Amino acid sequence: MENLNIALIGCGMIGREHIERIQNRIRGAKIVAVCDVFEEGAKKGAEIAGAGTKIYTDFNEAINDPDVNAVVVTTPGQFHKGPVLAAIKAGKPVFSEKPLANTAADGKEIVEAEMAGGKHLVQVGFMRRYDRGYRQVKELIDSGKFGAPMVIKCTHRADGVADDYTTAMAVTDTAIHEIDVLPWLVNDEWDEVQCIMPKTNSKVKNALKDPQIMIMKTKGGIINMLEVNVNCGFGYDINCEVVCENGVVNLPCPSFPTVRYANEVSTKIEDNWILRFIDSYDVEIQDWVDHALKGETGGSSAWDGYVASITADALVKSQTSGVPEKVVTGGTPDFYKK
Ligand SMILES: NC(=O)C1=CN([C@@H]2O[C@H](COP(=O)(O)OP(=O)(O)OC[C@H]3O[C@@H](n4cnc5c(N)ncnc54)[C@H](O)[C@@H]3O)[C@@H](O)[C@H]2O)C=CC1
Numbered sequence: 354m355e356n357l358n359i360a361l362i363g364c365g366m367i368g369r370e371h372i373e374r375i376q377n378r379i380r381g382a383k384i385v386a387v388c389d390v391f392e393e394g395a396k397k398g399a400e401i402a403g404a405g406t407k408i409y410t411d412f413n414e415a416i417n418d419p420d421v422n423a424v425v426v427t428t429p430g431q432f433h434k435g436p437v438l439a440a441i442k443a444g445k446p447v448f449s450e451k452p453l454a455n456t457a458a459d460g461k462e463i464v465e466a467e468m469a470g471g472k473h474l475v476q477v478g479f480m481r482r483y484d485r486g487y488r489q490v491k492e493l494i495d496s497g498k499f500g501a502p503m504v505i506k507c508t509h510r511a512d513g514v515a516d517d518y519t520t521a522m523a524v525t526d527t528a529i530h531e532i533d534v535l536p537w538l539v540n541d542e543w544d545e546v547q548c549i550m551p552k553t554n555s556k557v558k559n560a561l562k563d564p565q566i567m568i569m570k571t572k573g574g575i576i577n578m579l580e581v582n583v584n585c586g587f588g589y590d591i592n593c594e595v596v597c598e599n600g601v602v603n604l605p606c607p608s609f610p611t612v613r614y615a616n617e618v619s620t621k622i623e624d625n626w627i628l629r630f631i632d633s634y635d636v637e638i639q640d641w642v643d644h645a646l647k648g649e650t651g652g653s654s655a656w657d658g659y660v661a662s663i664t665a666d667a668l669v670k671s672q673t674s675g676v677p678e679k680v681v682t683g684g685t686p687d688f689y690k691k
């Protein structure tokens with residue numbers, strides 16, 4: 354393939370972000386068609402993509418357009434399976450935003466379809482693997498200088514979520530980033546996970562339980578403590594500290610000026626995920642395009658996405674059981690072994 358001619362499915366918040374970056378900053382690819390169940394949404398996507406962009410409201414029609422040779426899926430997680438399976442059936446490379454699917458059952462269908470087709474076509478949008486800070490942490494850990502990782506402490510904090518955000522989404526939509534990136538960071542796999550509910554924030558006006566504490570243990574014995582806190586009140590605050598045998602490695606915070614003013618010293622915390630990881634989205638999408646043009650996939654595979662969904666299912670189960678739940682994947686199929 355000379356160029357990816359992409360159909361983007363789901364012209365919402367991140368769909369429009371990806372249209373803008375693909376049209377303006379990504380080499381070797383362009384959006385030629387956009388699709389949204391709401392025609393108005395598709396028209397908004399087409400406006401960003403530019404003149405001549407085809408508009409669809411049916412993802413099968415968009416994906417099977419003969420001018421389309423690649424697919425980006427940016428529908429809500431529970432609606433990823435349809436377009437991803439359609440892209441696999443059409444033999445076209447597909448970038449699916451995270452999560453691959455909201456349940457392990459849906460993820461399994463995708464993995465089985467990709468293996469049956471015999472071609473690696475699916476990449477999942479876990480962009481933290483492309484984030485400069487996470488890659489710096491991984492490089493230091495992989496150097497061996499600090500010894501083996503033993504404990505990880507993370508926060509995933511945001512300042513407010515949509516009204517339809519649920520207790521389960523704290524796992525399937527939010528913690529799913531740590532579920533994917535941490536095993537990659539420390540070269541291990543999840544074994545057992547537990548969700549513990551502290552006192553709920555009095556700002557929460559619906560059934561949402563927030564914050565949540567997720568204790569996750571790897572097969573190698575590393576224990577991670579993750580605080581998911583989506584009503585923190587002060588910004589979008591992502592932290593990751595890896596405690597090793599001879600030292601501690603911390604994820605760098607985005608750099609902002611330190612201001613001294615009126616007897617105070619202060620710096621800034623990002624407002625949201627768009628700005629906090631803006632560079633990593635560009636690196637991730639460019640890597641997907643570069644690989645797809647060679648008939649390959651980079652980043653997180655469909656199997657990585659499926660394992661993340663298996664882990665998420667276990668954590669959601671623990672949200673009600675309150676006890677540790679095992680993460681059972683059955684082992685990596687040869688098709689996905691690197
Ligand atoms: N990597 C990251 O940091 C982020 C990833 N995401 C992921 O991106 C995906 C989309 O999230 P948002 O943009 O926030 O959602 P959104 O709700 O803003 O947009 C989703 C769009 O998909 C459309 N849609 C729904 N079902 C469809 C179907 N069957 N066919 C075509 N269009 C359909 C909706 O009409 C809507 O316009 C989710 O999987 C989410 O987890 C979202 C935010 C950040």
Ligand SMILES: O=C1[C@H](O)[C@H](O)[C@@H](O)[C@H](O)[C@H]1O
Binds near residue numbers: 511526527530626
């Ligand atoms: O994917 C995302 C964002 O990247 C944020 O990390 C989360 O807080 C949000 O819930 C989710 O949509």
